[in-house]
Amino acid sequence: MLHIGIIGLGAIGQRLIKQFSEHPDTKVVAVCDRLESLAKETADTINHAQAYTDYQQLLENPKVDLVYVAVPPKFHHDIVLDVLKAKKHVLCEKPLANSVEEAKEMALAAKEAGVVHAMNFPLNYGQAATKFAELVNKKYTGDLRRLQLTMHFPQWPRLWQINDWVGGREQGGFVLEVGVHFIQQTLKIFGDIKNIQTRLELPEDPEKCEVGIVATAQLLDGTPILIEGLSQVAGSEYIGFTAYGSEGTLSLENWGQLRGGKLGEPLDSIGCEDVTPANLIDELVNAVNGHKAEVYDFEVGYKAQVVLDELRKG
Ligand SMILES: NC(=O)c1ccc[n+]([C@@H]2O[C@H](COP(=O)([O-])OP(=O)(O)OC[C@H]3O[C@@H](n4cnc5c(N)ncnc54)[C@H](O)[C@@H]3O)[C@@H](O)[C@H]2O)c1
Structure with missing residues (x-):
């Protein structure tokens, strides 16, 4: 024990x-x-x-x-x-x-x-992210053209995590709090990241965290990575981690859903029940x-x- x-x-x-x-x-x-x-x-x-x-x-x-x-x-x-x-x-x-x-x-x-x-890093132990990695490795998307991370929050901090630090600049913000999961997935599935260029939208109050980010980077082979995020924005919360390839698109959405499609097809939900993650x-x-x-x-x-x-x- x-x-x-x-x-x-x-x-x-x-x-x-x-x-x-x-x-x-x-x-x-x-x-x-x-x-x-x-x-x-x-x-x-x-x-x-x-x-x-x-x-x-x-x-x-x-x-x-x-x-x-x-x-x-x-x-x-x-x-x-x-x-x-x-x-x-x-x-x-x-x-x-x-x-x-x-x-x-x-x-x-x-x-x-x-x-x-x-x-x-719980994504590694979830079905959808495990299946996402598996399909990428099986070349579902063909050759990767772009990797994109989108993080939209109607409200930050989110209702379930209101505390005295997650909305602060020192140790909070959605880039650190949520982005880290997908940076780790990127490093694991796609390899190292280089040439990071970033533009944060910061509120005037120096104590408060970012409300927006537009960043670009590259995988080692030059494949572009686009990271964009906004908080205090209309609509529902949406977190998408999407691989665009020569043959198709695969998107891990809102942590636990997977959607994909081949060129010329719509993006459809992909079942993950056949995957048993660690x-x-x-x-x-x-x-x-x-x-x-x-x-x-x-x-x-x-x-x-x-x-x-x-x-x-x-
Ligand atoms: N892996 C995930 O999916 C995930 C999700 C949410 C949060 N987190 C991470 O978990 C950590 C905690 O987040 P949270 O949302 O639970 O925060 P929280 O503020 O709700 O809880 C933190 C707790 O730690 C206590 N604490 C602070 N300093 C302490 C100390 N020196 N000794 C003992 N207790 C102390 C506080 O009193 C508080 O109860 C953060 O690093 C956050 O990024 C991870």
């Missing part, structure tokens, strides 16, 4: 508690949030979990084997370095850090600590047990951070 400690019990921390608790090979034994009431209330919902407000105390708990870090991005660096010092395995929320420098230090420290280090928690358990595992480690997190940093410079 892998014993889990969780630091940060907000929107996403709560989501993974459920998954860790339901998995037969993991048990949540410790939870920590600097809000005492939240730590205590959360611990009360889990059998035999210890509540902490100071994460250092959670790290001193010898029962904890793996720590899931789900605090806001600017706290990832210090907390993760302390987890590594405590020689515990670590799952870190995306983005890995709040800057490239921090991400580099964390990736290096993780390698040296000799523990399992993994990122929570499961994050199974893979963490495999990795800790020294087996082959599909985990996306801090090196992956660092590489995505390099691209994000460029995109957010505009």
Whole structure:
């Protein structure tokens, strides 16, 4: 049984508690949030979990084997370095850090600590994104002509994630918060990204995050990448990750839907039921047990951070 400690019990921390608790090979034994009431209330919902407000105390708990870090991005660096010092395995929320420098230090420290280090990039464990990657690799689109990421939000922050940081310029914004998932997918499926040119639309208030981005980049072979995003815009939320090719188009939409079509055809929904993606928690358990595992480690997190940093410079 892998014993889990969780630091940060907000929107996403709560989501993974459920998954860790339901998995037969993991048990949540410790939870920590600097809000005492939240730590205590959360611990009360889990059998035999210890509540902490100071994460250092959670790290001193010898029962904890793996720590899931789900605090806001600017706290990832210090907390993760302390987890590594405590020689515990670590799952870190995306983005890995709040800057490239921090991400580099964390990736290096993780390698040296000799523990399992993994990122929570859930698209890799979802059916639609897995099928998207599979079809791209099978050349469904033919030769790639363009990759496009569109992110439209009627409202940012989104209603389910209202907090004091995700709308701020320091560690929030949809480029970092949502874009990171698709940058990671791009690096995984299509390879490295070069020649990033970006133009952000920033509100006058220097504390507030971007409301728009138009960026271009290239894959190593020169294939263009277009990234465009807007918040506070009419219509519904739409996130599209689209590969345009010589023979067809394939689009991963709103995280979990796939549409595609060959030249001359409309884009139709593509079923993904035949795909069985890996499961994050199974893979963490495999990795800790020294087996082959599909985990996306801090090196992956660092590489995505390099691209994000460029995109957010505009
Ligand atoms: N993988 C995904 O799909 C996904 C989705 C949403 C958010 N996230 C990421 O998860 C992280 C958390 O996001 P969220 O929306 O849950 O944020 P949130 O603000 O809802 O929750 C963060 C929690 O961390 C606590 N916290 C902050 N500093 C702490 C400290 N030093 N010690 C203990 N607790 C501390 C806060 O009190 C809060 O309860 C961010 O990095 C975010 O980018 C990932």
